Amino acid sequence: MTSYSVFDLIGPVMVGPSSSHTAGANRIGYISKHIVGEEIEDVTFYLHGSFAKTHKGHGTDKALLAGILGCLPDDEKIRDAFELADQEGLTYHFEEIDLGDVHPNTTKIVAKTKTNHTWTIIGSSIGGGKIKITSINNMEVDFDGEFTTLITDHTDCPGIVSRITKILSDYHINIAFMKLFREVKGREALLIIETDEDIPRAAADELEKIEAIHSSKIIPKCNI
Amino acid sequence: MGFFTGKELLELCQNNKYQIYDATIEYENEKTGIAKEAILERMMINLKIMKEAATRAFSEEIGGKIIGGESRKLRERYENTKPVCGNTMARAVSYALSTMEVNASMGKIVAAPTAGSCGVIPAVFLSLSESHQISDELLLKGLFTTSGVGIVIANNATLSGAQGGCQAEVGSASAMAAAGVVEMMGGTPEQALHAAAIALKNLMGLVCDPIAGLVEAPCTKRNAIGTSNALISAEMALAGITSVVPFDEVVEAMYKVGLSMPCSLRETSLGGVAATPTAKKIEKEIFGYNIT
Numbered sequence: 001m002t003s004y005s006v007f008d009l010i011g012p013v014m015v016g017p018s019s020s021h022t023a024g025a026n027r028i029g030y031i032s033k034h035i036v037g038e039e040i041e042d043v044t045f046y047l048h049g050s051f052a053k054t055h056k057g058h059g060t061d062k063a064l065l066a067g068i069l070g071c072l073p074d075d076e077k078i079r080d081a082f083e084l085a086d087q088e089g090l091t092y093h094f095e096e097i098d099l100g101d102v103h104p105n106t107t108k109i110v111a112k113t114k115t116n117h118t119w120t121i122i123g124s125s126i127g128g129g130k131i132k133i134t135s136i137n138n139m140e141v142d143f144d145g146e147f148t149t150l151i152t153d154h155t156d157c158p159g160i161v162s163r164i165t166k167i168l169s170d171y172h173i174n175i176a177f178m179k180l181f182r183e184v185k186g187r188e189a190l191l192i193i194e195t196d197e198d199i200p201r202a203a204a205d206e207l208e209k210i211e212a213i214h215s216s217k218i219i220p221k222c223n224i
Numbered sequence: 225m226g227f228f229t230g231k232e233l234l235e236l237c238q239n240n241k242y243q244i245y246d247a248t249i250e251y252e253n254e255k256t257g258i259a260k261e262a263i264l265e266r267m268m269i270n271l272k273i274m275k276e277a278a279t280r281a282f283s284e285e286i287g288g289k290i291i292g293g294e295s296r297k298l299r300e301r302y303e304n305t306k307p308v309c310g311n312t313m314a315r316a317v318s319y320a321l322s323t324m325e326v327n328a329s330m331g332k333i334v335a336a337p338t339a340g341s342c343g344v345i346p347a348v349f350l351s352l353s354e355s356h357q358i359s360d361e362l363l364l365k366g367l368f369t370t371s372g373v374g375i376v377i378a379n380n381a382t383l384s385g386a387q388g389g390c391q392a393e394v395g396s397a398s399a400m401a402a403a404g405v406v407e408m409m410g411g412t413p414e415q416a417l418h419a420a421a422i423a424l425k426n427l428m429g430l431v432c433d434p435i436a437g438l439v440e441a442p443c444t445k446r447n448a449i450g451t452s453n454a455l456i457s458a459e460m461a462l463a464g465i466t467s468v469v470p471f472d473e474v475v476e477a478m479y480k481v482g483l484s485m486p487c488s489l490r491e492t493s494l495g496g497v498a499a500t501p502t503a504k505k506i507e508k509e510i511f512g513y514n515i516t
Contacts, residue, residue: 005252006248006263007371009336009383011335013332013333014334016328016439017327017340020385020386049492050491053437053493057434058437127384127387128337129338
């Protein structure tokens with residue numbers, strides 16, 4: 001069994017012109033908006049490889065920005081992304097960058113929120129509109145947005161995972177995949193849980209009441 | 225009920241007396257838990273969007289920065305003269321061109337398997353449905369055959385132009401479409417995979433070199449060749465002609481060719497026709513400077 005759905009091959013429904021440079025880029029932007037989880041004031045997209053070379057022609061710039069504004073890949077408003085951003089008072093920049101040995105369609109997104117927090121997210125568009133988020137705030141991660149995804153940012157300590165999964169179980173949410181990332185024992189950790197069911201905000205709010213958890217973000221499934 | 229390779233897909237078909245579309249619908253149902261009726265309904269939506277994009281440019285002035293109006297020119301020709309490659313082929317190509325014009329205008333299309341190759345499958349299916357009076361029900365089944373074949377290519381190679389060149393995009397679309405045609409016309413799963421292997425081989429080595437980084441030229445006309453290639457590959461397979469090299473080995477070869485292509489020929493617009501003086505001139509006219 002593989003991860004491909006028939007609708008990855010005959011699909012997604014999207015606005016053109018490129019599944020990897022438009023739809024995939026848009027999904028990276030859309031997921032990043034939900035990872036940040038609060039209003040973004042200024043965003044810089046650092047474009048690597050093929051993204052850097054061809055983003056203007058493919059509308060990658062518009063697609064990324066439209067994603068940050070909450071548009072999905074089949075939204076014909078993507079072509080008006082610059083005007084939409086101006087209306088919403090979101091400032092944006094595009095820069096070329098060499099991120100080293102990563103997929104040719106990779107972007108690093110640096111988003112500043114209205115509360116003055118800065119988020120750094122790296123994602124790659126790996127073909128056919130599929131994507132991978134590979135880094136959040138310099139921590140290596142790995143998920144693709146095909147499932148509803150819960151991301152908790154917490155202090156690494158015994159029992160924390162079971163407390164999180166207990167709350168999901170109380171809400172009758174089945175875990176499809178779960179990955180834990182940390183760099184140093186006892187410090188910051190990220191738990192990424194991909195679920196079969198949608199996660200209500202109430203569940204995330206309950207998680208945030210746990211002292212060790214700093215934030216819990218729900219990224220809606222976006223496998224259009 | 226999974227399959228990873230073409231061989232496994234064929235075994236699944238043989239053991240259950242399936243066509244590839246049966247196996248693919250079963251696969252999706254088992255993988256996602258979504259009812260077969262709902263899976264068919266979702267594919268019907270995709271078919272509808274494909275049909276709209278395949279004819280939209282006939283009645284609307286759309287296109288991108290380089291292309292626009294090509295599908296209408298071809299349509300006028302086959303409606304007013306006897307086309308050199310026959311009516312089915314000429315119509316098919318006009319649908320491919322229309323879809324690519326919609327794509328270039330940032331209009332709505334179905335990536336199949338990618339947006340850069342979105343013209344091929346709708347073109348082949350729509351033209352065949354008209355020339356052979358194929359029902360939407362059978363077209364849907366054919367689309368599942370194309371998905372099944374595409375899943376095998378995605379599992380074992382790549383569909384991305386940036387990774388594998390245009391052979392991975394238009395080549396895969398053409399292989400998928402060829403297999404779909406064979407099954408819709410009553411061929412066996414073996415014949416469908418022979419058609420896919422032939423189609424993929426015919427476009428092997430195809431580089432990805434979009435002028436000015438736009439999915440317009442040479443992409444649009446390559447969707448046209450992918451369309452005609454799918455039809456002739458299906459014709460050969462339906463006649464009982466086989467691919468000398470089995471499908472799985474062709475997929476692996478395609479992947480290796482893709483990996484050995486220099487970066488300049490994989491969607492960077494640094495090589496191929498994108499690097500010609502004319503292409504550079506067009507790029508400068510559009511962006512005011514050379515972006516590559």
